[in-house]
Amino acid sequence: MLRAVNLVLDCTYVSESAGHGGMFPGGFTREKALLVLRNVSVPEHESLDSITDFQPQPVENEAMIFEATVTDVEIPESEALLHADCNGQEVSCEISQYFRHKEGKAGSGEEENTACFISSIHISGNSFSVTVVMKTIPYQNDSVGKDRWHPRLKVPLSPRGTITMTVAFAVFTHTPSIRTQLGNTVKLDCGLKLSAADVVSVEWWRQHKGSGRSIYMYQPGTANRETTGPWMDIQNLQDSGDASLFIEGLGVKDEGTYICLVSTTHYNAQQIIQVLVIEPPKVKLYSTPSHEGSSRSLLTCEINNYYPLDVHVKWGQKVPENEGKLIEISESYSTSHRENHDGTFTVSSIVSVTVPSPEERGTTYTCSVSHVSLQVPITASLHLASAADVESFIGLAGVSLATVIFIVFCCFLSSKRRDEGRSQCREQTAADTDTATPHVTTPQHKKKQH
Structure with missing residues (x-):
């Protein structure tokens, strides 16, 4: 049985800061933020009885509180996120503004009047990582009062002073880091969740020692499993959103950083997986x-x-x-x-x-x-x-060797004498046979004369 709860995560909002004169990028700024994931489904448990719904306190308009409702997109490992503190695990969370594909902006005015943000959430211990794309509720610029507008992010605020959004897309992995031995078959876990049916393409990249290249690409109707090299189960991708990559007979050459890049019509997100080869001596x-x-x-x-x-x-x-x-x-x-x-x-x-x-x-x-x-x-x-x-062993070995040589020599003489005796016996037997055999004369018949 499942129960809907609110997940509240302490996050960092990362933005690009202006450089000298405001003309060039000057690096990144990091500010405190709060992410509230509403209506997250977790298994029913008695420990949930003490959990209360999140109620934001009155804050200034510049505070960054992101409220994202989870409706059509399931958040994987939500139970692990909820109980991370109790399990001695740390959850890291970063939020930044997200800009959709150009083709995603064309079309309905609803898409044009929404802003998007992306959040990367990681559980310590290399057990889980998820990237979530969130979009604000559609709005009209002239219908939002100045007091209900975030002064820096330029998005509308709810009456409670929060940025109200819905989760639209998620890409996750259960294997942010893999350590494996040579020759194994390795599964690089990568999955996706969508709020609506859409066209999905997947590309896997490998980076190592400063160089990178694409090692597998799937686009609907074009990709099939290669006879050699890494591969994906396309049927699993289409049925359940499983974009995992398989590498058979892993070698040292396969070590590196792998990037699972998932793209839809409006969004793209990625997961990074470290593959480390370890072979015991x-x-x-x-x-x-x-x-x-x-x-x-x-x-x-x-x-x-x-x-x-x-x-x-x-x-x-x-x-x-x-x-x-x-x-x-x-x-x-x-x-x-x-x-x-x-x-x-x-x-x-x-x-x-x-x-x-x-x-x-x-x-x-x-x-x-x-x-x-x-x-x-x-x-x-x-x-x-x-x-x-060592000297005793050498002496013993010398005596043993001499003994073996003597025994072999004696056996050789004995064998030679037996062979000579058999030869003399055969010669004597042959002579006796010649003496005892009588001579038989065959009578000759005279030719009859007529």
């Missing part, structure tokens, strides 16, 4: 002999396939005699970052350590890697054998 720790001599060893912490660039490496040493406490190793050096074919990076951090003595058996070295993609660092550990252990 793969960490491997290994040791190699040092060129400084057998008493030292090089430990290499190899950090592969991470994005974005910056990683932090911390080395540590745990010695049993220190009750396993981690001792930080400060002296290390790193290779230069290497860029992989997929845009990720690889780097190695290296330390030179002394091979543990027999008394330091059980010494463990750790490499801890921190990255923006990780909630906790990745830690790799390595137990480095002492010099005595």
